[in-house]
Amino acid sequence: MEQHAIEIGGELIRFQLRRSQRKTMGISVSPDQAVVVSAPEKADFADIESRVRKKAGWILDKQAEFSTRSVQAAPRQFKPGETFLHLGQQYRLRVDPDRVGVVREGSRIIVGAIRSNESDRIRNRLVRWYMKEARQHLPAALERCLPVFRKEVERRPKLLIRPIKMRWGSYISATHTLILNRSLVQVSPPLIDYVVSHELAHVGHGDHGPAFTAYLTEKMPDWRTRKKALEKLGPELFDAPVLR
The missing domain is CATH 3.30.2010.10 (Metalloproteases ("zincins"), catalytic domain)
Structure with missing residues (x-):
């Protein structure tokens, strides 16, 4: 897969580009916050970059959510001293x-x-x-x-x-x-x-x-x-x- 990065609003979004026989473009964010863009074989990179820019807010939100969920807090006991x-x-x-x-x-x-x-x-x-x-x-x-x-x-x-x-x-x-x-x-x-x-x-x-x-x-x-x-x-x- 190809590795790319785009700066959007001061944030650097790194993503892996996976080309295949699919007809549409898709973007996914995994629990480790990695971003994968799946695109048709002949898709123009300018169109791919445009799609990433349009989805930038969603991508950053998902990465933040996964980052927050990775931190586990001890359950509250509601006892003196906490x-x-x-x-x-x-x-x-x-x-x-x-x-x-x-x-x-x-x-x-x-x-x-x-x-x-x-x-x-x-x-x-x-x-x-x-x-x-x-x-x-x-x-x-x-x-x-x-x-x-x-x-x-x-x-x-x-x-x-x-x-x-x-x-x-x-x-x-x-x-x-x-x-x-x-x-x-x-x-x-x-x-x-x-x-x-x-x-x-x-x-x-x-x-x-x-x-x-x-x-x-x-x-x-x-x-x-x-x-x-x-x-x-x-x-x-x-x-x-x-x-x-």
Whole structure:
């Protein structure tokens, strides 16, 4: 197979070109992040390169997903001493039957009015606490990012915060709604802002093609660095989305 590489939006995509008797062109990404382009024997390389460029967003997304899935995090036990993230900072879990509610205090997240061996109840209380925190902090991220997109996003989208199984966020154009994963409250504000900006960029660009990439780069030049940091951190987060 032939080895090729194309630079697209500052990203270098390396791919293997496999020619055969097939009539159509196809692109696949394997779990080791290798890219294979299958093309007809007589296909012009310019057409092959054009197809790779059009699918660049999809290729990079699949490579990122496989990269994230390759990192296995230890399952949570929801026991005192475990660490949990909040806005990018680590806190150690403490359970105190004499306290009420869930609070951050110093370097700890304290779950009150419960025993340390009640892991299911500890988890449930943390879920409710993280949702409460997300509703406080994620709207602020939208307000931080909107001015950069003010010319293209003329009115503030409706914001919903949800547990999302396979995404950090989503933009629904039909209702002008931005949906953010509640798990984002665990990461640092710059990474939250990346997700918000990514979704706001979809207001004018429905896919992840070259136009979308150029537009997001204009609005947030370092988005790739933030994206990689989020992907690396993802498996360490409690209740984070499972990307496939």
